[in-house]
Structure formats: structure tokens, C-alpha cells
Amino acid sequence: MSIFGAIGVAGTGMTVYRKWLDAISDNMSNLNTVRRTDEDAFQTRYVVAKPIEGGGTQVAGIALGSAEGRLVYEPDNPLADEGGYVKYPDIDMSSQMTQMIMAQRGYQANAAVVDRATAAYQAALQIGRS
DSSP, rough: OOOOHHHHHHHHHHHHHHHHHHHHHHHHHHTTOOBBBTTTOOEEEEEEEETTSSSEEEEEEEEEEOOOOEEEEOOTTTOOOOEEEEOOOOOOOHHHHHHHHHHHHHHHHHHHHHHHHHHHHHHHHHHOOO
């Protein structure tokens, strides 16, 4: 694989990991979104990636989690039903934090590949100049 190919493949990986981080931040920011019991809860976002022919990855789409959510007894909430229940999304914060760490590490690894390939390309240019 050429230096430019390595940069291209790592760039596609960075894009997928960035989208994954975006989905995680969306999930975390809606962790406490309250809805009425007759409405759908916020649905967790999951990034679906697929390989690109010739190398690399791309985002194939976003999968949504369950809209069922979880019922919580909050009779003082203005959105509560006659039984005093409201609906929260079924998002596990520890799972989201674990995914965030994995996505950050993947992004960093791809960024390191881009940096190293760029440095190798610049070194080759310096050799050609001397």
C-alpha cells in the first residue's frame, strides 16, 4: 500500500470514529430526556459501518435502539400520566462511556497513522531534494 493509500484508509477510519463519537454524545445528551408515557422514548443511536472495496470503511447508516424506554414514577413531573409515570430512554451510561473510550482510541490510532504516513512522505521528499 502506498503512503497516500494509508492516509486515505486512516482518513476513512477517522470519519467513522468521529460519527460514532457524535452518536455517543447525542445519546449521552438525551439520557434524561423525559417523554409522556404515550410517546416514544428517545432512541439510542448506533453507527453502522461497512468496508469500502479497496480498503477503508464508511458509515452505512444509523441504527436506532428501542423506543419503548423505561417507565419512572415521578408524580410531580408535568409530563406524568394519571398514574404518575413518565418515560425515559433506555440508555446505559456505562456502556456509552465504554463505547466512547473505544471510539476515542480508534480515532487516535487512525490519526497516528496519518501523522506517521505524512512524516514518511516528508522524509522521502527531503531525500529527493538532497
